[in-house]
Amino acid sequence: MSRVYIEDLHLHVGQPVTLRGWLYNKRSSGKIRFLVMRDGTGLVQGVMAKGTAPEEAFNDFDALTQESSFEMTGVVRQEKRAPGGYEMDVAGLKILMVAHEYPITPKEHGIDFLMDRRHLWLRSSRQHAILRVRHQVIRSIREFFDSRGFLLLDAPIFTPAACEGTSTLFETKYFDLGSAYLTQSGQLYGEAGAMAFGKVYVFGPTFRAEKSKTRRHLTEFWMVEPEVAFNDLNDNMDLAEEMLEHVVQSALKYRMPELETLGRNTAMLANVKRPLPRITYDEAVEILHKNGIAFEWGNDLGGTDETVVSQQFDRPVMVHRYPAQVKAFYMKRDPQNAKLALAVDVLAPEGYGEIIGGSQREDDLDALLGRIKEHNLPQEAFEWYLDLRRYGSVPHAGFGLGIERTVSWICGLDHLRETIPFPRMIYRLTP
């Protein structure tokens, strides 16, 4: 008999199959024994009745503890009331290993207890649901860019100079070359890629040594960063909203059972369709003032500000043209108003805050040189980046989407720590 996974049982109704997995649950009811097996792809209920199932299977049933590994053979039946929708009349059980007493029980555990056992906690249905959504998000992002002719450009993790101060950088000794720093963003490399390939996306882990203990910070997180030659700020917003629609609608299409497991109300997610509202920073400030918030023009939007602004809309909102003083040196200024940067942030609804940050980039050599001086950055470290403005500079734009923040929003979680298999935070480096 060839291997069958629980997710494929619909192809085997009425047939005898052997399944291999772990005990998720068991119970007795009079002369009947029920056990639920998980194999990583789903759950199935095995049923044994006294007099029908073999006698030794009953002994094995008694011996099975939670998470014990075993094989189970029998004929598959559809049964809507069973977990997973299928049942098996157990004709044979074979124990592979009786598990030691499993530490994670249905009772409430503290978050540290669970995080210390993250390698086991991953077996729970909640973690399955979240990580399957994560996989879908990553898969649909890659499909989006691959199908549009973007080249995947893996930017380096080791970067040479600490361009903007070392306070939030992880540093490592690099042979005789001094120190290397772990990347915080592949954007500058993405720009070189856009000049070579027209349209690229960087997709990899990025690192921030921030001493924040908030629910929205990991030290190691994944980011996708598309960059497109000849795109201006509007094209950039078009691309961002098209991608966001694709990602959210794919999650709803392929991962609804998981979202149900998580108890996610998906009404707001269903709204994520183009066009997304676009407002200027100035309009965002007006909204804040109308809502009685004493916000001063020129500051960056804080978490509460973002929530108040996003609450005015039934889907993510794009806020563009921020004061240049709160944005990065490489952003192009608005030709209509030199105080503004051609930046855009996308704010998720329901208080999830910024999930995308992007901009049109400064493509004028002299303007960029001036900006580097203004910010007291070492020009030497940026010579290669300046080369992109020396040899056929063109308008271009891009953005970054944080994977964990996006997964957290789609799943409706209040902390990033469950959105990645083994989270790394200021106080957590294990397992």
Next chain:
Amino acid sequence: MSRVYIEDLHLHVGQPVTLRGWLYNKRSSGKIRFLVMRDGTGLVQGVMAKGTAPEEAFNDFDALTQESSFEMTGVVRQEKRAPGGYEMDVAGLKILMVAHEYPITPKEHGIDFLMDRRHLWLRSSRQHAILRVRHQVIRSIREFFDSRGFLLLDAPIFTPAACEGTSTLFETKYFDLGSAYLTQSGQLYGEAGAMAFGKVYVFGPTFRAEKSKTRRHLTEFWMVEPEVAFNDLNDNMDLAEEMLEHVVQSALKYRMPELETLGRNTAMLANVKRPLPRITYDEAVEILHKNGIAFEWGNDLGGTDETVVSQQFDRPVMVHRYPAQVKAFYMKRDPQNAKLALAVDVLAPEGYGEIIGGSQREDDLDALLGRIKEHNLPQEAFEWYLDLRRYGSVPHAGFGLGIERTVSWICGLDHLRETIPFPRMIYRLTP
């Protein structure tokens, strides 16, 4: 007029379009001017004849230097002799920026000169070809696992303990928790994932601080590592050969023009079809002896040994059941012969050496504990990994495929440095 990319010109034959890109090349022949534009998606030839094309376009033509950015408008024609297969009768030119004198010229440059200008070198047709093959390799690997129900499990980059000595590990200070080390392999985490999800793949960058200056070493490289519960060594080899066939055949199917650009003889690649030959380590030793090599049983195969063995076959060869003493502590011993590990290496033909390393894992708690003691490893650091043998242990197996080595082999390159956008080597951390 909406944006048109050169790769889509076949959809616009007979129509006027505007293209945006960079000057790749130009030449004059009597009253005719030819220029080749690249836009990152392809090349197209623009043609201007005196008397037909506008006069100012001729002035612009003269001003254009290599890599200058410009727009070009005109009607598209099919022309098999032109680079890219299409020509445009230029009705208008618009210069965006005249490039400074471009440092990379058709003459021969040294490798350091080119690597120092990697951000510009990426614009060449050779680098385009290699990185498009890289993208295809990564894409087809992900498709392979996604379509087979594997969960993508992003393993952590920061790992806590230096389990096997720190000599080849990159270290970074991690807040108050001491040091973190950059991952060399996600395998152990993949095993936790396999016990939770049945079948997973880890795909991300990995790091080795090896002081090797060989053409086969990068300090930062990408690896895919599938891991499957209930797979034994044979299942593992089945999976490896199926994946390898898919990856190579996809490259041949979708990236033949790029392989032609690289001058790759694809005859040996076309052979990469199942079944791949499987020989034991003992048989490999016999081959070496027959070829006059004084190889001692018990040693690991060196580069030359691998080449001699692989030369006996017309496609990749799988060598399995190595002496346990040269393999990692976590590999399961052969029940038929305790001196052997249930390991498998896949050797690429044409001298490319090992591209896959894998094994069935030790699933017995006591055997694994003994192995950790034998190797003088700190048991404490492995407690979480041992938990996978305490709570429902099952046979399982997996392997790792190095992306850069695979791309190098498929492209027929003699060094890994061109297989990744910005390579990192012991003496190279820039740009």
